Amino acid sequence: xxxxxxxxxxxxxxxxxxxxxxxxxxxxxxxxxxxxxxxxxxxxxxxxxxxxxxxxxxxxxxxxxxxxxxxxxxxxxxxxxxxxxxxxxxxxxxxxxxxxxxxxxxxxxxxxxxxxxxxxxxxxxxxxxxxxxxxxxxxxxxxxxxxxxxxxxxxxxxxxxxxxxxxxxxxxxxxxxxxxxxxxxxxxxxxxxxxxxxxxxxxxxxxxxxxxxxxxxxxxxxxxxxxxxxxxxxxxxxxxxxxxxxxxxxxxxxxxx
Amino acid sequence: xxxxxxxxxxxxxxxxxxxxxxxxxxxxxxxxxxxxxxxxxxxxxxxxxxxxxxxxxxxxxxxxxxxxxxxxxxxxxxxxxxxxxxxxxxxxxxxxxxxxxxxxxxxxxxxxxxxxxxxxxxxxxxxxxxxxxxxxxxxxxxxxxxxxxxxxxxxxxxxxxxxxxxxxxxxxxxxxxxxxxxxxxxxxxxxxxxxxxxxxxxxxxxxxxxxxxxxxxxxxxxxxxxxxxxxxxxxxxxxxxxxxxxxxxxxxx
Numbered sequence: 057x058x059x060x061x062x063x064x065x066x067x068x069x070x071x072x073x074x075x076x077x078x079x080x081x082x083x084x085x086x087x088x089x090x091x092x093x094x095x096x097x098x099x100x101x102x103x104x105x106x107x108x109x110x111x112x113x114x115x116x117x118x119x120x121x122x123x124x125x126x127x128x129x130x131x132x133x134x135x136x137x138x139x140x141x142x143x144x145x146x147x148x149x150x151x152x153x154x155x156x157x158x159x160x161x162x163x164x165x166x167x168x169x170x171x172x173x174x175x176x177x178x179x180x181x182x183x184x185x186x187x188x189x190x191x192x193x194x195x196x197x198x199x200x201x202x203x204x205x206x207x208x209x210x211x212x213x214x215x216x217x218x219x220x221x222x223x224x225x226x227x228x229x230x231x232x233x234x235x236x237x238x239x240x241x242x243x244x245x246x247x248x249x250x251x252x253x254x255x256x257x258x259x260x261x262x263x264x265x266x267x268x269x270x271x272x273x274x275x276x277x278x279x280x281x282x283x284x285x286x287x288x289x290x291x292x293x294x295x296x297x298x299x300x301x302x303x304x305x306x307x308x309x310x311x312x313x
Numbered sequence: 314x315x316x317x318x319x320x321x322x323x324x325x326x327x328x329x330x331x332x333x334x335x336x337x338x339x340x341x342x343x344x345x346x347x348x349x350x351x352x353x354x355x356x357x358x359x360x361x362x363x364x365x366x367x368x369x370x371x372x373x374x375x376x377x378x379x380x381x382x383x384x385x386x387x388x389x390x391x392x393x394x395x396x397x398x399x400x401x402x403x404x405x406x407x408x409x410x411x412x413x414x415x416x417x418x419x420x421x422x423x424x425x426x427x428x429x430x431x432x433x434x435x436x437x438x439x440x441x442x443x444x445x446x447x448x449x450x451x452x453x454x455x456x457x458x459x460x461x462x463x464x465x466x467x468x469x470x471x472x473x474x475x476x477x478x479x480x481x482x483x484x485x486x487x488x489x490x491x492x493x494x495x496x497x498x499x500x501x502x503x504x505x506x507x508x509x510x511x512x513x514x515x516x517x518x519x520x521x522x523x524x525x526x527x528x529x530x531x532x533x534x535x536x537x538x539x540x541x542x543x544x545x546x547x548x549x550x551x552x553x554x555x556x557x558x559x560x561x562x563x564x565x566x
């Protein structure tokens with residue numbers, strides 16, 4: 057029954073998407089609006105498939121940066137949250153610093169990093185890591201703190217060590233929170249990489265977009281947007297699927313009875 | 314080897330924005346190997362007394378000793394088992410793995426230890442060994458938690474309403490299983506319950522607590538041979554005595 061429900065919800069989503077594109081196409085066609093203001097979806101797709109090599113290369117470039125930055129950000133977030141849960145006295149100071157990083161507009165930092173570190177991938181990875189780190193830290197920390205109080209007491213009564221409690225109790229309890237964070241951070245990583253590329257890069261979708269924008273070549277720009285949107289969606293789905301496998305025990309009890 | 318429990322001039326207050334006394338002047342001596350039931354109205358401090366004994370809370374005043382050990386020492390030497398009021402199961406582990414978990418952290422060599430399978434069999438959950446806790450009913454989860462406590466096989470059992478979610482028949486069945494397991498090894502037991510019949514059925518001695526701040530207002534030895542028949546007049550007489558004490562406590566509070 058669950059599978060059926062899933063299939064029908066996928067169908068509905070696809071239908072809504074299709075409807076959206078048809079309306080867009082018809083609106084562009086009937087209004088006669090120029091492609092340098094708003095290209096039609098068919099025009100965008102034609103552009104995309106006319107330049108496969110360009111887009112494939114740019115996509116790999118950007119995805120690589122996003123993935124590297126995301127990995128770094130997630131690792132840093134998980135490790136720091138774990139450290140804070142094991143040594144709660146540090147929490148106040150570290151969280152202040154983290155909020156400071158979070159509140160710094162990355163759009164302003166990106167050009168600086170590009171200025172200092174050049175047009176290579178390093179500034180993109182750093183920006184992406186900074187952007188994705190905070191949701192992971194905050195969610196992971198609430199996850200590690202969310203452990204059932206009775207279970208914490210039970211582990212105390214078993215005289216388990218700090219690490220045993222961490223690995224057998226707190227970490228599994230935090231997993232659903234980590235996945236919630238990843239589902240926010242993964243699409244954010246794409247944005248981070250693109251925004252960083254926008255400030256100057258040797259390749260990538262952000263650079264493609266920037267060039268297209270300065271030439272008012274909107275079909276090129278939109279083609280890159282389509283790819284980004286699709287990549288973000290795929291990442292989200294992939295994570296949701298992984299979540300179902302890793303956090304299988306989190307289902308509602310009604311499913312079973 | 315089971316341990317006696319001694320509490321002297323024990324007072325405990327909860328401090329939120331104001332001080333709320335939970336336990337008042339508890340003086341208590343429990344012999345090693347004694348099965349003690351603790352009854353009293355909701356919120357009278359039964360769980361608090363148990364948590365103090367388990368070293369999960371520190372008393373505001375007074376002291377608790379298990380033999381010569383403080384509660385913290387008893388925990389670090391793994392001499393006491395505490396069973397929470399909620400089942401407190403790990404949802405990502407199977408029934409079997411949940412029961413086996415305490416042994417994973419056990420550093421003591423225990424001779425009388427029940428294997429996870431034996432413990433599951435005693436509580437009637439062997440068939441569900443490979444399932445996950447969320448597929449179990451509330452009562453089954455409670456039995457699983459009980460089985461997990463039994464595998465610890467320590468010298469002191471501190472049981473916080475182990476029968477809370479169980480029906481009458483299951484209680485009766487489990488009680489005979491528990492007594493069978495308890496009798497030959499005789500750990501000291503403090504068994505918190507609301508249920509007077511359950512208390513008299515199981516325990517060597519029943520303590521009645523007053524409404525908060527909890528004090529011990531009646532201390533009854535149950536000198537009836539086991540297995541006990543609930544319809545016998547002696548049994549009924551003890552229950553009546555306990556009920557009267559509870560009612561008086563309620564009226565005075």
